[in-house]
Amino acid sequence: MSTQSLQSCLNQAITVLESFNQTLSQENDLLLTTHDDSDLLAFTQKKNQFLAELETQHEACGRALSALGLENSHEGLVTAAESDAELATIVQRFFELAETAQHQNNQNGIIIQTYLEHNQQALQAITSMMQRSEQVYTAQGKTRPHKLQHSAIKA
Numbered sequence: 001m002s003t004q005s006l007q008s009c010l011n012q013a014i015t016v017l018e019s020f021n022q023t024l025s026q027e028n029d030l031l032l033t034t035h036d037d038s039d040l041l042a043f044t045q046k047k048n049q050f051l052a053e054l055e056t057q058h059e060a061c062g063r064a065l066s067a068l069g070l071e072n073s074h075e076g077l078v079t080a081a082e083s084d085a086e087l088a089t090i091v092q093r094f095f096e097l098a099e100t101a102q103h104q105n106n107q108n109g110i111i112i113q114t115y116l117e118h119n120q121q122a123l124q125a126i127t128s129m130m131q132r133s134e135q136v137y138t139a140q141g142k143t144r145p146h147k148l149q150h151s152a153i154k155a
Helices: 004-031 037-067 074-082 085-132
Strands: 135-137 143-145
Touching: 004 037, 004 085, 037 074, 074 085
Parallel strands: none
Antiparallel strands: 135 143
């Protein structure tokens, strides 16, 4: 049975993964600089689009593997690649790009988690200071009682 259909869907997945990896790299650059949260939201939306495209290709490759009598899995791709040298090159490239995407996404996740933890700690410190402050200073440098007005702080 021909591997043409499998090659086609893998080539399309490779194209999406290349764009996805480029987006992850750009997101990483943004995370390491001063950035606007709306920029991060735009990257998240782009990544979600790529993931939807990859899911479509995953389903197409699954049908192609099934037509070859193989399981839709890593092992199924390896088995298919063993029977066709051209397909082996494509499968190897696909695996490399997928691994790169996973690594870059994990790195970006660590940076985002670090930002979140930092922001949570800063909010806790501010809240703690607000609760301890019972007096404020007037323009003349004298203290006067201050009634705290608690309002929710949103991150």
